[in-house]
Amino acid sequence: xxxxxxxxxxxxxxxxxxxxxxxxxxxxxxxxxxxxxxxxxxxxxxxxxxxxxxxxxxxxxxxxxxxxxxxxxxxxxxxxxxxxxxxxxxxxxxxxxxxxxxxxxxxxxxxxxxxxxxxxxxxxxxxxxx
Amino acid sequence: xxxxxxxxxxxxxxxxxxxxxxxxxxxxxxxxxxxxxxxxxxxxxxxxxxxxxxxxxxxxxxxxxxxxxxxxxxxxxxxxxxxxxxxxxxxxxxxxxxxxxxxxxxxxxxxxxxxxxxxxxxxxxxxxxx
Numbered sequence: 001x002x003x004x005x006x007x008x009x010x011x012x013x014x015x016x017x018x019x020x021x022x023x024x025x026x027x028x029x030x031x032x033x034x035x036x037x038x039x040x041x042x043x044x045x046x047x048x049x050x051x052x053x054x055x056x057x058x059x060x061x062x063x064x065x066x067x068x069x070x071x072x073x074x075x076x077x078x079x080x081x082x083x084x085x086x087x088x089x090x091x092x093x094x095x096x097x098x099x100x101x102x103x104x105x106x107x108x109x110x111x112x113x114x115x116x117x118x119x120x121x122x123x124x125x126x127x128x129x130x
Numbered sequence: 131x132x133x134x135x136x137x138x139x140x141x142x143x144x145x146x147x148x149x150x151x152x153x154x155x156x157x158x159x160x161x162x163x164x165x166x167x168x169x170x171x172x173x174x175x176x177x178x179x180x181x182x183x184x185x186x187x188x189x190x191x192x193x194x195x196x197x198x199x200x201x202x203x204x205x206x207x208x209x210x211x212x213x214x215x216x217x218x219x220x221x222x223x224x225x226x227x228x229x230x231x232x233x234x235x236x237x238x239x240x241x242x243x244x245x246x247x248x249x250x251x252x253x254x255x256x257x258x259x260x
Contacts, residue, residue, distance in 0.1 A: 003236060003243045016146060018157060025155030027148060030211045042236065042243060075245050076231040077224055081160045083232045094207055101206040102213045106133060106172065113133045113172060115205050 004035055008080040014050060017082040019093065022071040028093035029101040031058070033082060045070045047084055064128045066090040090123075097121040097128060134165055138210040144180060147212040149223065152201040158223035159231040161188070163212060175200045177214055194258045196220040220253075227251040227258060 009015050013035065019028040031049040033041070037057055040048045047068035051058040061067030068086035075082060094101040103119035139145050143165065149158040161179040163171070167187055170178045177198035181188040191197030198216035205212060224231040233249035 003245055006245055016160070018148060018160070020157060027150060027157065027213055030146070030148070030206065073236040074232040075234045075236070076160065077226055077228075077233070078231070081232075083157055096207055098207075101208070102204040102211075103207070104205045106203040106205070115133055115136055 004039060006079055007035070007038065007075065007082070008078065009035060010080070014052070015080060015082055017047075017049065017084055019047060019068055019084045019086050019088075021088050021099075022085040023087070026100050027102055028068075028086070028088055028099070031060075038082065041070060041084070042073060047086060061089065064090070064092075066092050066128070068093070092122050092128070095125060095129075097123045097125045134169060136209055137165070137168065137205065137212070138208065139165060140210070144182070145210060145212055147177075147179065147214055149177060149198055149214045149216050149218075151218050151229075152215040153217070156230050157232055158198075158216070158218055158229070161190075168212065171200060171214070172203060177216060191219065194220070194222075196222050196258070198223070222252050222258070225255060225259075227253045227255045 014032045016030055017033045018030050021028055032052055034050040037048040037050045047060050049058040049060060067089045070086060072085040091099055098119050098121055103117055104115040105118050106113050107116045144162045146160055147163045148160050151158055162182055164180040167178040167180045177190050179188040179190060197219045200216055202215040221229055228249050228251055233247055234245040235248050236243050237246045
């Protein structure tokens, strides 16, 4: 069976894809892929997602320059999640200018837990998307 | 705002949760959480998911003993993906007896790419779920 036919896309034709930095092992982001974006990701060696808001292919880094070079593509046991091991060009994956989108951590704040931003902004987003 | 109210559950009341080994940084698995499972995960310090197939709380490790001790809970910039940094008890997260559910890698096989299992089975699943 073709490798793409083994991937279980959901009823909307999409599958979640995790991007992990191949070197630091940091989880950078999660986005969605359709069959076409997965095929192009493999063929080009650069991460291509599907933008649900724009309903179009999202060649990450096209405007920011922060592309993701593919080192490995993995599939989970249920065939319904993709894992991309990448080299993150520019060291910034998040649109906020941080390395990773997972920059908030649950910490105790007085009596209540709170989501606290713990990672630095490496570059002002206004300078990234100009 | 309450920390749980800041989390964006989807139209089915669910959010994907990635479990990452806090030490090896390996991505172990992806499962789903509802509000109740996220609240219990935080309160108990042990990963609790929502089983979509069984439509019930899934206290991972209840039958296998392979629980996940919570080290950190992170949230992404869109507030729609949870990241759990965990200590994987028993060193096995996958029901196939492997450390990680992402044990298949896309490799060139002759003319075509193919998903190849590259990680060892650490324990026979029949011995895990007995």
